[in-house]
Amino acid sequence: MRDDLIERLFSLLTSADRAEAIAGDLIQERQHRGSRWFWWHALVTAVALWGTAVARAPLRTLLVAAAGCALLAVPVFAGVAAVSLFPILGALVAWSLLVVFWWGGALWTGASLVAIAPTRGIAACVTLVALGEALLLTLWVVGVRVDLLRVTTGIVYTTAAGGACPLLFGAAVARDRVSAWTRHTLEPRS
Amino acid sequence: MTAALNLGEFEQLILLAILRLGDDAYGVTVRVELADRAGRHVTPGALYTTLERLETKGLISSRMSDPTPQRGGRAKRHVTVTAAGREALTRALQAYERLLDGLDLLRGVHA
Numbered sequence: 478m479r480d481d482l483i484e485r486l487f488s489l490l491t492s493a494d495r496a497e498a499i500a501g502d503l504i505q506e507r508q509h510r511g512s513r514w515f516w517w518h519a520l521v522t523a524v525a526l527w528g529t530a531v532a533r534a535p536l537r538t539l540l541v542a543a544a545g546c547a548l549l550a551v552p553v554f555a556g557v558a559a560v561s562l563f564p565i566l567g568a569l570v571a572w573s574l575l576v577v578f579w580w581g582g583a584l585w586t587g588a589s590l591v592a593i594a595p596t597r598g599i600a601a602c603v604t605l606v607a608l609g610e611a612l613l614l615t616l617w618v619v620g621v622r623v624d625l626l627r628v629t630t631g632i633v634y635t636t637a638a639g640g641a642c643p644l645l646f647g648a649a650v651a652r653d654r655v656s657a658w659t660r661h662t663l664e665p666r667s
Numbered sequence: 668m669t670a671a672l673n674l675g676e677f678e679q680l681i682l683l684a685i686l687r688l689g690d691d692a693y694g695v696t697v698r699v700e701l702a703d704r705a706g707r708h709v710t711p712g713a714l715y716t717t718l719e720r721l722e723t724k725g726l727i728s729s730r731m732s733d734p735t736p737q738r739g740g741r742a743k744r745h746v747t748v749t750a751a752g753r754e755a756l757t758r759a760l761q762a763y764e765r766l767l768d769g770l771d772l773l774r775g776v777h778a
Contacts, residue, residue, distance in 0.1 A: 484741070494742075495744065497731075498742060499711070500741055501738035502693070502694035502711065502738070505695055505738045506711075521712045522710075522711050523712075525710075525716050529716045
């Protein structure tokens with residue numbers, strides 16, 4: 478299951494057969510080198526593959542990531558507005574609203590970026606996630622408080638950081654669909 | 668010609684390792700060969716990104732093998748040096764040879 482997750486992560490950043498071979502190589506070496514080696518090098522390899530994907534067209538990737546920021550700003554603002562406009566809401570309802578708006582928006586943003594830019598979309602999504610998580614970590618370390626009425630700073634940060642998962646999931650699903658559509662279109666008709 | 672000019676030292680080492688390994692060249696064996704013969708302990712990430720670059724340049728080609736249980740049912744990606752890769756490597760090594768000529772840097776190393 479976890480091995481499948483690693484292969485899935487690699488397949489976001491390179492072709493499916495390359496991802497299978499890289500995951501297989503790491504699994505083969507894990508038998509001699511151990512789990513710690515495996516997980517460290519799985520992470521380092523994923524970062525290296527992302528770096529290569531960005532280096533192929535850095536400006537275009539950054540532009541697509543910037544478009545992602547703009548797309549994401551709408552549901553983020555909508556979530557804050559929904560919580561702030563109804564102060565009578567309980568903490569659980571307010572947090573649920575944040576999750577729906579932020580994670581739903583992240584899912585939609587990931588899928589949209591891949592639909593807009595099929596070749597650079599995934600690299601742009603991973604760039605967006607890396608920048609977003611770095612920003613959140615910096616704000617948290619600096620001690621910026623973001624209390625939204627009854628939703629505390631810790632929960633706001635956690636919810637925002639968790640948005641990485643739906644964003645990447647949306648991108649992965651969209652890429653699978655784009656690939657399937659491309660295969661279907663290019664297949665010779667009998 | 669352009670590919671030969673752009674061949675880096677690490678790319679040359681990888682091409683040589685692949686040539687030495689023949690039909691058994693894939694990620695794991697290439698890393699082991701580089702460590703054993705060249706003393707270069709390469710991270711998987713560096714190797715796979717370089718292999719991808721070499722394949723994009725047309726200097727190597729690859730084929731998938733059958734899945735094996737010790738790899739969690741995953742296939743190996745075997746790599747082979749193409750004719751263009753051999754030519755690029757030969758040119759790069761000839762350049763080294765010409766530069767080394769008369770320097771006696773390797774005298775006594777193999778003794």
